[in-house]
Amino acid sequence: MRSNNIIDVHAPIAEAFAKGRPVVALESTIITHGMPWPRNNEMAGDVEALIRKEGAVPATIAVIDGRLKIGLSDQEREKLAQAKDPMKLSRADLAFAIAEGKSGGTTVAATMIAARMAGIAVFATGGIGGVHKGAETSFDISADLDELARTPVIVVSAGPKAILDTEKTLEVLETRGVPVIAYGTDTMPAFWSRNSPYPAPLRLDTAEAIARFQATRTALGIDGGMLIANPVPAEEEIAADVMAGHIATAQRDADEKGISGKNVTPFLLARILELTDGASLVTNIALVKNNARLAARIATALAAE
Amino acid sequence: MRSNNIIDVHAPIAEAFAKGRPVVALESTIITHGMPWPRNNEMAGDVEALIRKEGAVPATIAVIDGRLKIGLSDQEREKLAQAKDPMKLSRADLAFAIAEGKSGGTTVAATMIAARMAGIAVFATGGIGGVHKGAETSFDISADLDELARTPVIVVSAGPKAILDTEKTLEVLETRGVPVIAYGTDTMPAFWSRNSPYPAPLRLDTAEAIARFQATRTALGIDGGMLIANPVPAEEEIAADVMAGHIATAQRDADEKGISGKNVTPFLLARILELTDGASLVTNIALVKNNARLAARIATALAAE
Amino acid sequence: MRSNNIIDVHAPIAEAFAKGRPVVALESTIITHGMPWPRNNEMAGDVEALIRKEGAVPATIAVIDGRLKIGLSDQEREKLAQAKDPMKLSRADLAFAIAEGKSGGTTVAATMIAARMAGIAVFATGGIGGVHKGAETSFDISADLDELARTPVIVVSAGPKAILDTEKTLEVLETRGVPVIAYGTDTMPAFWSRNSPYPAPLRLDTAEAIARFQATRTALGIDGGMLIANPVPAEEEIAADVMAGHIATAQRDADEKGISGKNVTPFLLARILELTDGASLVTNIALVKNNARLAARIATALAAE
Ligand SMILES: [Mn+2]
Ligand SMILES: [Mn+2]
Ligand SMILES: [Mn+2]
Secondary structure: OOHHHOEEEOHHHHHHHHHOOOEEEEOOHHHHHHOOOOHHHHHHHHHHHHHHHOOOEEEEEEEEOOEEEEOOOHHHHHHHHOOOOOEEEOOOOHHHHHHOOOOEEEOHHHHHHHHHHHOOOEEEOOOEOOEOOOHHHHOOEOHHHHHHHHOOOEEEEOOEOOOOOHHHHHHHHHHOOOOEEEEOOOEOOEOOEOOOOOEOOEEEOOHHHHHHHHHHHHHHOOOOOEEEEOOOOHHHOOOHHHHHHHHHHHHHHHHHHOOOHHHHHHHHHHHHHHHOOOHHHHHHHHHHHHHHHHHHHHHHHHHHO | OOHHHOEEEOHHHHHHHHHOOOEEEEOOHHHHHHOOOOHHHHHHHHHHHHHHHOOOEEEEEEEEOOEEEEOOOHHHHHHHHOOOOOEEEOOOOHHHHHHOOOOEEEOHHHHHHHHHHHOOOEEEOOOEOOEOOOHHHHOOEOHHHHHHHHOOOEEEEOOEOOOOOHHHHHHHHHHOOOOEEEEOOOEOOEOOEOOOOOEOOEEEOOHHHHHHHHHHHHHHOOOOOEEEEOOOOHHHOOOHHHHHHHHHHHHHHHHHHOOOHHHHHHHHHHHHHHHOOOHHHHHHHHHHHHHHHHHHHHHHHHHHO | OOHHHOEEEOHHHHHHHHHOOOEEEEOOHHHHHHOOOOHHHHHHHHHHHHHHHOOOEEEEEEEEOOEEEEOOOHHHHHHHHOOOOOEEEOOOOHHHHHHOOOOEEEOHHHHHHHHHHHOOOEEEOOOEOOEOOOHHHHOOEOHHHHHHHHOOOEEEEOOEOOOOOHHHHHHHHHHOOOOEEEEOOOEOOEOOEOOOOOEOOEEEOOHHHHHHHHHHHHHHOOOOOEEEEOOOOHHHOOOHHHHHHHHHHHHHHHHHHOOOHHHHHHHHHHHHHHHOOOHHHHHHHHHHHHHHHHHHHHHHHHHHO
C-alpha cells in the first residue's frame, strides 16, 4: 500500500505543528464549486491572508491529482481554482478521488475528516449543509451533520445555508448530540442574515469560552465536533425578511422548472445571486472572512489551553 | 487543561470500584425537572436506599457548579434538588455546563456518557426519550436513542415515555442496532402501563440472563448500550386503555393551546398529572423504584460474570 | 467470562488467515429464511464452491447452538439449512442468540460484524436491506445501512433489494457517508434487473480498483464499509419494467391483505415468486453467484495490495 504517500502537508503547516502554533483548516468546494475564476482564487487568497494576519496558519484542504493536500501553495490554489470538472468530495468519495488520481474540492464533511487526520482542531467555512426543505419525503440530508456527530473539529460557520430547513437541521443536530453555539447572540444566524426565527441552542461570547468548551469535551472523552454559528457583520448582512422573499422565489422557480436532487442547491444559489443583484455573493464572502477571523482566534485560544 | 480536575467520584463509589462491588448509575433530571422540592429529594433518597438494600451502590449523576458528580452526598443532592434554573443536560451540552461552571440534571444520554466514563455498566431511570409524536414532520427525536446506539451501558427503564410514538421509537432502535429486552414479558411495557400494543423485540426473564447477554456483546466487541423495558408492578400500574384516553386528551389540549417544541413534554406530563388526580406521579415513582431494584440485580449479576 | 469460547473458526479459514490467502464472508439468512430445504443447502454449497474455484476461501457466517461460526463444515451447513425456527440475526440480537444458545442466520449487518471480528474484508450477498417503501411515515429502515456506516467491510451486492425504496436508500447512504460503487456501469442496478432509474453515485470497472479504493480508505483512517452494486448478468436478468409491474402488484396485494411490519418483505418476495413463475428465484441465485465471483476477485486483489 502507498498509505503514507498520499498526503502532502504544506511546509508552513508542518512548521506550525512543530512549533505548536495555531492552524485553521479551510474547505475548498467554495473554490471549485462556489464562484468562478479568478474570483474564487482571489477570495481564497484573501481568506488565507486574513488568518495569517490574526496570527494563525491557514490550511486549505483539497485533493489534487490524487493527493490529499493539507494546505496549498499559491500555485496549487491557482491550479485547483481552474480545474476542469473537479469533484465535490464528501465522506463517501474523498478516498475515491485519491485512489483514482482525481482532483476535487472538499465539503465540510471531507474537510473535517482531513483536518482531524492532520491534527487541526478548528475549521472555517461559510455555511454547513443540513436538512433540505422537503426532506420529510425526499430524505435529502447532508453528510455534514453525520460528520459533526463523529469527528472532533470545531466548525466555524454562519449557520446552516439559509436555503435549507434550519429548524429540522437543528433537530437532527440535537438528536445526534452536536453542540450548536451561537457566537455573541441568543438567536441562530441564517447565513446571509444575522437572525432567524429560531433560538440558538447554546451561546458563548468569546473565543476563549469556545476553546474551553471543546477542551472540556476532549477531557471528558466526548466524541464529535461542534458547530459555531457566527452572525455576519451587521453592515454586510441582507435582512432576514428580504432574504426570505428571495429564497421563496428561487424555490418556486426551481419547482416550476422541475429542478431536483443535486441540481437544486446550485440552482437556488444562482437564482438568489440574480435576485439580489450580486449582493448575496458579497455577503457570502464577508461572512467567510468573518468566520475565518473567529476561527483563528479560537485556534489561538485552544493552543493556549 | 484542567482535565482531571472536573470529575468528583463520591467516596462510597470509589470504594465500590476498588472492591469490585456492583454500582448502579441514576439520572438527575428526575430531580431537577421531574418533580417539585422536597418530593424530588425524598424520592431520590428513597431510590438510592433501595439500591443499597439490594447490595449495590447508587451513583446519582449530575453537574453541580461545573463539576461532574459521580454520586452525590446527601448535602449535594439537597442542593441540586433546590437549584434555581438548573440545565437539562444531554450529550450536546454536558461539557458546556462543566466548562461554564453551571449546574444541571443529566438526561438518559448524559447519564450514560458519565456512567461509561466512570466505569459503571448499569443505569436505572424511569423512561427513555424517543421519537416524538409527529416526528415525521418535526424530526423531533431524542438524543437518548443515538446514545444507546453508541455507549455501552445497560439502561433499565419502563420503556419509552408513553407520550412518545412507541412504534417509531422501536423502529429507530432497530435501525440503530440497539437491543430492546422486555423483562419477563412478551409485550413492550408502556411506562405507566404494563402493556402496549407492540410485541417486545427480545425477552429475558432473569437479571443473570441480561448480564450474560451484555457480557457476550462485550466479548464480541459489539458497541453500544441496551434497553431493558421493565413493566411497572401490576398493583401500581394505570391500565393502558385508561392512559390512552388521558394521553389523547393532553395531546389535544397541547394542540389547542399551540404548545410546541421543548414545551410539549412538560405540558403533557403536567396535564396527565391533573387528569389522573396525581396517580401518574405515584406510578412514576413506583416504576423508578422497580427499575432501580432490577438494575441492582443486573449489576450484581454482571459483577459475578 | 467465556469470551474466547464463543467463536469457532472453521479450519480452512484459519489456514487461509495463516497463509494470507483471500477469504470471502457469506451471509446465512439466505439459507435460513431465503429458500426451502434442500434448495437452500445446494445453493449455499454451490456458492462456496464457486468462491473456491476463483481461488478464495468461503466463510459462511451463522450462529449454531450459541456459537458464532466463521465458516461451516458441510455437516454444519446441512444442520443450519434444516434448523427449526432459526432466528434472523442483526446487530441487536447477534449476541443474544449466542448468549441464549440459539441458532440463526445472519443478515447483512450481523455478517459484517462477524466478518470484521474475524478479519475478513469482503462479503458477498444478494441484496442489502434499506429504506422500506412508506418509511416517511413508518420509519422502517434496515440496520444494514447503519452497519455500512460503521463497519469496514466491502459488501458485494446486486444493489438494495428492489422491493425497497431505492432512491431513499441512496439518500441515507449518502447522509451516512457510505460509498456506493456500481461495478462496470453508470446506473444503479436493481437486484433482479440490471438497471434502475437512478444514476450510481460512483463507478469502478475492476476488482483491483475497488481494492485500491478500500485500501486508501483504510490508509486514511476512514471508518465504515462500502457497498458494491454489481448488476446481474444480462442473460439472467428480469427487465426493470417487467419487475416494476410485479413489485407494484405484490405491494398492492400486501396492502389489500393488511400485511404489515416484518411480514411485508417475506410476503412480497413470495408473491413475486408466484408472479414470475419462479423466475425471480432463478435470477436471485444467479446474482448471488455473480456477486460471490466478484467478491473473490476483490479479496484476491486486496490480498495483493
Ligand atoms: Mn443530499
Ligand atoms: Mn427534541
Ligand atoms: Mn425494519
